[in-house]
Amino acid sequence: MGEVRAAIRFILNDEDVALDSVPATRTLLDYLRLERRLKGSKEGCAEGDCGACTVLVGRLRNGELIYRSVNACICFVGSLDGAHVVTIEHLSAPDGPLHPVQQAMVDHHGSQCGFCTPGIVMSLYGLWMTSPDPSTSQVETALQGNLCRCTGYAPIIRAGQAISQYGAPAVDPLVAERARIKARLATLGGGRRVEVGQGRDRIIVPASADDLASAYLDNPEATLVSGATDVGLWVTKFMRDIGPLIFVGEIDELRGIVEAEGALVIGAAVTYAEAADAMVSRFPQLAELWGRIGGTQVRNMGTIGANIANGSPIGDTPPPLIALEATVTLRRGGARRTLPLENFFIAYGKQDRQPGEFVESVQVPLLPAGERFACYKISKRRDEDISALCGAFRVALDARGHVGSVRIAFGGMAATPKRATSVEAALLGQAWTETTIEAALPAFATDFQPLTDMRASAGYRLLAAQNLLRRFHLETTGGGQRLTREVA
Ligand SMILES: Cc1cc2nc3c(=O)[nH]c(=O)nc-3n(C[C@H](O)[C@H](O)[C@H](O)COP(=O)(O)OP(=O)(O)OC[C@H]3O[C@@H](n4cnc5c(N)ncnc54)[C@H](O)[C@@H]3O)c2cc1C
Ligand code: FES
Ligand code: FES
Structure with missing residues (x-):
């Protein structure tokens, strides 16, 4: 480990802030309202849903200063090192004209x-x-x-x-004074690990991926925090004491998106918003899904790496990524291993990850020409809702119009994101016709015994999954029409 800085530094509106002590799970909203008496940002839900706490967070990205809306209620102060936080109070003085x-x-x-x-x-x-x-x-x-x-x-x-x-x-001040703010932000960083607090209140902001690897090996009990759109709720809703925390969201090596050897390689800390262009341009079939993951603030905060790492059976990215044969690279200390994403999910709440091991990147092979692919999210609300189920379908037909290869993966149908291997077997080698589809439908009950919960009943889930296969078939044979919507 190199030199350590013992303060979290950021700009709040026009003020330089340096905190050498802050509870590890202090949210930005509590910091603003309770410590700074900046009460313009409201607490509605404290779980990232309502947006009443929205602030802008500016970050230097490739020399540019980019502002994104985030939910202050689930954003931890420790994650803000090097950022410019802009609250509603910054827009106009109490006695000045309105913005x-x-x-x-x-x-x-x-x-x-x-x-x-x-x-x-x-x-x-x-x-x-x-x-x-x-x-x-x-x-x-x-x-x-x-x-x-x-x-x-x-x-x-x-x-x-x-x-x-x-x-x-x-x-506008944030645009007109960009050069000045960029210069101030540039002095905040410095490539050093930031470490504040002791015991449960210890906060570590690693300087690099190597530094993260050693910090996590030394502290395997620590909670990794990326965008905090899951972890934030453990604190605000479940009152869990999850410190010490290691913040991974701003580690450069985890933030890249590159195309290499026929695959898109996405760093674990890339947010949905940052990945949108790269993903949707290569996989236009994901445009609708991408625009329906959370809301804008959640897409600005939440990361693909953590959507995988959390092992949730209802995360939206694992089904399409499994259908696309994605692999995930894990790192522990200096050792790396890469495995098919579907093998990462072992059982409910159990992933193939050792103490001190973290998700480094996910590799998504590009689709060969001619392959059909689609992904459908079913949720009660169109926007800002978790899936009841999410299904991804991929099929390649041979010259005779028979199924040469097929991969189908679902979320919301089992304890983990899971392939529909019996359905796949029923389709493989068969003519891609309505008769084949109908004959394959009973296999869904072999692959999945879904739960009944507040999002959907077991019966609804099974029927919807079957209907999604029908829909995919119709769309690939010209019998259906796809509705898509612009993505942010
Ligand atoms: C209002 C709201 C709406 C949402 N809507 C959706 C939705 O539509 N679809 C959906 O799929 N999800 C949704 N989510 C859930 C959440 O946004 C996603 O799961 C997101 O991808 C989590 O990313 P994060 O960076 O915020 O994770 P964090 O909360 O930072 O971390 C989540 C988990 O991953 C671990 N972790 C983080 N980074 C790493 C790493 N590099 N290696 C190993 N472990 C790591 C953490 O320790 C934690 O266990 C929603 C959440 C909210 C609050
Ligand atoms: S208070 Fe509702 S999103 Fe933050
Ligand atoms: S909730 Fe009352 S104005 Fe929007």
């Missing part, structure tokens, strides 16, 4: 009780800085993670589209 986003909300009657309003303003602010004249669909996407229970969304969307009538992003 263009605020004025648009007032003039378009975008607020009633006002509880959701700071979060909505921050989401719209983040959008307006990059898209001053957004389409309705862009505004809707930016607000996927913001719930309003009294105004109704039409006035808010109108406000979101009118902001540029009240001012231009070019003269």
Whole structure:
């Protein structure tokens, strides 16, 4: 281990902050409201759903300063080293004129009780800085993670589209002063490990992947935290004491996306938002799914590596990644191993991962020409909802129109993400016809004995899975029409 810095440093609005002591699981929202008395950001749900706590977090990315909306209620202060945190209080002084986003909300009657309003303003602010004249669909996407229970969304969307009538992003402080903020942020980092606190309250922000490997070997009991969209809820909802924490989200070597040897290699700490272009351009069939993982804030925080590492049976990326024959690379100390993703999931809550071993990257082979692929998410709400089930289908037909190869994987149907091997066997070698599909449907009951829970009954899950195979067949034979939607 090299030199250690004993303070977490970030910029809060226009103030430099250095914390040499902070509880490991202190959320940004509690820090703002309870310690800094910045009460504009609200707590609605404390689980990343409602967006009332939305703030912007700016980070240097390849020399650019990029701001993203995040949910402060599930973001830990320890993760903010090197960041610029912008809260609603930064938009206008108490006695100053309203910011263009605020004025648009007032003039378009975008607020009633006002509880959701700071979060909505921050989401719209983040959008307006990059898209001053957004389409309705862009505004809707930016607000996927913001719930309003009294105004109704039409006035808010109108406000979101009118902001540029009240001012231009070019003269907004976050845009106009970008060079100054970038210079300040550049002085915060420095390639050193950050370590603060003792025992359960110990926070480690490794300087590199090597540093992470040694920190995790030395502290295998520590909880790794990437985007905290799972881990944050362990604290706010389940009151778990999960320290010490090792923050992995800003480690450069875990943040790359490259295409190599016919595969897309995605670092474990790449967020959904950062991976969107690379994934959707290579796998356009994932456009709809990608736009329906969480809401915008969750996609800005949550990572693909952790969606795999958490071993959840209802994570949205494992089914398509398994269908695409993805592999996952794990690292423990200096040793690496790569295994097929489907083998990583052993049983409910049990993955093939040793103490001190972490997910480093996932490799996704590109689809050979001519292969059919699709992925469908079924959830109660369209946006910001966990899947009841998620199915991914991939088939290659031979010259006679028979199934030459087939991979089908589901989430929400078993204790782990799992392939439908009996269904696959029933399809393999058969003519790709409706008769074959109907004959294969009973095999779903061999592969899966799903649970009944609050998201769906066992019977619904089985029937829906069968119908998704029917749908896939129809779409690949020209009998169905795919509805897709713009992805943020
Ligand atoms: C409002 C809301 C909506 C959501 N919607 C969806 C959805 O639609 N679909 C979906 O699939 N999920 C959804 N989620 C769940 C969550 O966003 C995803 O599982 C996400 O991918 C988790 O990533 P993270 O970086 O935030 O994980 P974290 O919370 O940081 O970590 C999750 C787990 O992974 C471990 N971990 C993190 N990084 C590593 C690593 N490199 N190696 C080993 N272990 C590691 C952590 O220790 C922890 O056990 C939602 C969550 C919220 C709060
Ligand atoms: S308080 Fe609801 S998302 Fe944070
Ligand atoms: S204005 Fe009341 S919740 Fe949105």
